[in-house]
Amino acid sequence: MWNKNRSLMLSSALVKVVYVLAAVCCVMAPFMVEYYDKAVIASGQPSVYVPLLITLYSAVPAAIIALVCLDILLRNIRKEKPFITQNVKLLRIISYCCFAEALVFVYFATLKVFVLVVVIACAFMGLILRVVKNVFEQAVALREENDFTI
Numbered sequence: 001m002w003n004k005n006r007s008l009m010l011s012s013a014l015v016k017v018v019y020v021l022a023a024v025c026c027v028m029a030p031f032m033v034e035y036y037d038k039a040v041i042a043s044g045q046p047s048v049y050v051p052l053l054i055t056l057y058s059a060v061p062a063a064i065i066a067l068v069c070l071d072i073l074l075r076n077i078r079k080e081k082p083f084i085t086q087n088v089k090l091l092r093i094i095s096y097c098c099f100a101e102a103l104v105f106v107y108f109a110t111l112k113v114f115v116l117v118v119v120i121a122c123a124f125m126g127l128i129l130r131v132v133k134n135v136f137e138q139a140v141a142l143r144e145e146n147d148f149t150i
Helices: 004-042 049-078 085-109 113-148
Strands: none
Touching: 004 049, 049 085, 085 113
């Protein structure tokens, strides 16, 4: 039977998997970009090897920060502390990371227009997280108010 503990365990496991995938992608990025670049050159377009590599490696810090924040957020939820100020801060940081990723990919979108989809997706996810952060902020305020009520 599916329950909240299993859901939290699955989410935590997925965050750990993404940590590993991020590390693998960092190591394999030059090879993956070289493979993509060969296809680009074969189609008669100029090389995008260096700009794409710069874009991908520039995206890594915000992605790792977001993963760490997600891990801490899940840990707080597992401890049954969902509506605390720290979680609001974590959601804010994750939303900033999404906006940072959007800005990073704007650079590559100047070379390949289809990357605008990634930019829009990152910005939209950042916006959704801002709304969720505002909901959590209100919940924290209500919880604190209720804690002081006799």
